[in-house]
Amino acid sequence: MTALLEMRRIGKSFPGVKALDQVNLTVEAGEIHAICGENGAGKSTLMKVLSGVYPAGTYEGEIHYDDALASFRSIRDSEAKGIIIIHQELALVPLLSIAENMFLGNEVASRGVINWADAWARTSKLLAKVGLRENPQVPVGKLGVGKQQLIEIAKALAKDVRLLILDEPTAALQENDSAKLLDLMLELKAQGVTQIIISHKLNEIRRVADRVTVIRDGTTVSTMTKDEITEDRIIRDMVGRDMENRYPARTPKIGEVLMEVKGWNVTHPEQPRQVISDAGFTVRRGEILGIAGLMGSGRTELAMSLFGRSWGRNITGEVRIKGEKADLSSVSAAIHAGLAYVTEDRKSLGLILPEPIAKNVSLANLSGIAERGVLSRGREAQVAEGYRRAMRIRTPSVYQQVGNLSGGNQQKVVLSKWLFTEPDVLILDEPTRGIDVGAKYEIYNIMNDLAAQGRGVVMISSEMPEILGMCDRICVMNEGRIIGELSRDEASQEAIMAMILRDGILRDGILRDGAANGERVA
Missing domain, CATH: 3.40.50.300 (P-loop containing nucleotide triphosphate hydrolases)
Structure with missing residues (x-):
């Protein structure tokens, strides 16, 4: 194989942070290359450098693509060369149809007039390539996450993709949808499409990757071939130590019933169907x-x-907490x-990303930082600092914007917010x-x-x-x-x-x- 991509001595800095330091990455034509690393290791930053999100001149080092020195100043520049990146947060417009999303910014038009018949026909062909049988006129928001992920890949195929970058493509998918996506990656490889996958699911990496590069603390640690790939090796290189047990040892001390749910029924908020039926547990x-x-x-x-x-609506049933009927x-x-609930969608529903850690931690318990009915920012910072230390949130200050933290540290902030409600x-x-x-x-x-x-x-x-x-x-x-x-x-x-x-x-x-x-x- 010959190298399609070489990233040499890549460095990228932000105020007070060296995100990438002398990173080297070589991707061979026709392979599936996995990039692994802890949250905050620099994986997504490296891909943003490659795709032009961080344009030439804002980073150190060189990118060689297709035997030529590359200088991408925008995503449009990289896409023109067949480099397409699919981010973990899908870039689809829910209210627009599949066809409208498919050619958004790349419309099928003649003399400024969109040819819808042609757009629908092309969309159907692209959907067939990724194994979807959907009406091109269906709004994307009515489809599940698994189908939306496949539509993103179909969009990439519409742009004559040569190098497809998938950032955590199966993070929100159930097992069956994940398996379909991995099968599609192997099909695309057989068709000659080179791919880079960022994933924390090591079993999936072992299934599809030809080679794996591990990044730790913004530097390249290792690159291993398919024969060398093992989960233990990847984990050791990612965290810098062996992890003998994936789950920490614990001797449970289980006491009396703390919460009891009886006969819980819920109707869908928009449809006339019962979603939860007579659920009960302790x-x-x-x-x-x-x-x-x-x-x-x-x-x-x-x-x-x-x-x-x-x-939901039409909710019936009874909940008792510590023996007392609970008002929910x-x-x-x-x-x-x-009761507290840590949502599965921390970025949209669990956190206010532009706000600092301190404000996010206090959000669910403002009375806990109030003095005589007035919010105390000093008390807020003190509480947040306590959780920063206890939860080992990796940041120098509780005034850091939550949106700048890695996924693992964001999750610790969400947990801190709800733990503060006791x-x-x-x-x-x-x-x-x-x-x-x-x-x-x-x-x-x-x-x-x-x-x-x-x-x-x-x-x-x-x-x-x-x-x-x-x-x-x-x-x-x-x-x-x-x-x-x-x-x-x-x-x-x-x-x-x-x-x-x-x-x-x-x-x-x-x-x-x-x-x-x-x-x-x-």
């Missing part, structure tokens, strides 16, 4: 309870509806009752999504510490090994219902999936029998 003091299920099983909807009824009629009431029960929805193995381990330690303090922790995760490695008990959800629970000793990935499949077969039989008898089945 959380004990000192326990980490897992909620497992496939994407769309209702896990997040259950959590959000419990937390101050912030999602609003978010502030839920906080007062001792909850009895903390619901964590995908708490380690999009963060590296080192930061994950720190989050796991925080969860263990909370349980050791006698709090109840509810963990929702799409990563089965994480659920199995961290939880004392696991409730399994399917189609909006809790269909069973497993103890730590009983639980396995096979046992969870078998429970879901059995329930699906049983429910399918009930629906068919009901339809056959002319009954209306909910």
